[in-house]
Amino acid sequence: MQYLNTPPQGSEASPAQLITGRQLRDAIPVDTSLYEVSERWAWLLRERERAMARSGDSAASRMTQTAHNLEPLTPGLRTRILNPGSGRWDRAGTVLETTAPRQYLVRLDGSGRTTIRNRRHLRPRVRSGARRRDSSDAWRHPAQPRKASTPQTGTTPPARLRVR
CATH class of the missing domain: 2.30.30.140 (SH3 type barrels.)
Incomplete structure (x- = not known):
């Protein structure tokens, strides 16, 4: 815990303060004001909550645009x-x-x-x-088999493959 509460050289905030906005409680006694959340951190937290509320509202509005109620079913259906x-x-x-x-x-x-x-x-x-009527019509009128077609490339075969 002490390692997390110690700020690195050249920095004014420890890793714990960067993550939680306050100093973590450990075995070394300190002033209780250090355990309170800093104003900057509280402001950032409120801004994040507001941004998430706005994105939640937009997600809800997108969902309601495509949502629809299904008709109730009757017994025997x-x-x-x-x-x-x-x-x-x-x-x-x-x-x-x-x-x-x-x-x-x-x-x-x-x-x-x-x-x-x-x-x-x-x-x-x-x-x-x-559905049965459609499938029975297909049975009575089977599709004509396709003829195998050769590709029309416009090139002549090599001499060794030409029919003599």
């Missing part, structure tokens, strides 16, 4: 469920009830287990009939 580990919408279920604001009890398809999920982890399921 089929939903997709976000897997927080993988970030994929790989489960499906049916909303059973609303347990709290933006919180839903959902019965999973397949296993029949019930789970509680927040509204941001649930999305209403798109009607699967439209």
Whole structure:
């Protein structure tokens, strides 16, 4: 502690005073006024707090510009469920009830287990009939296979590769 309280040669403040704005308490008795935070340090601390408050306000305003409320889900609605580990919408279920604001009890398809999920982890399921119809149309009208094309570079092949 004494090392931290000792100012280096040519300096008026010790490392402890530079970091904390006051002298650290140690075994050597000193005047109690040295333990008080200096005015300069208190002013710097207030300025930092004001700057952080201003940056926090601007961050909050940026967040509210893009934020939006999700529509509430009704019981019986089929939903997709976000897997927080993988970030994929790989489960499906049916909303059973609303347990709290933006919180839903959902019965999973397949296993029949019930789970509680927040509204941001649930999305209403798109009607699967439209998707099946699109995929069946693709089956009836398969894409034509592409012909292998040779690059059109405008150069002639070397003599050893020319067909005779």
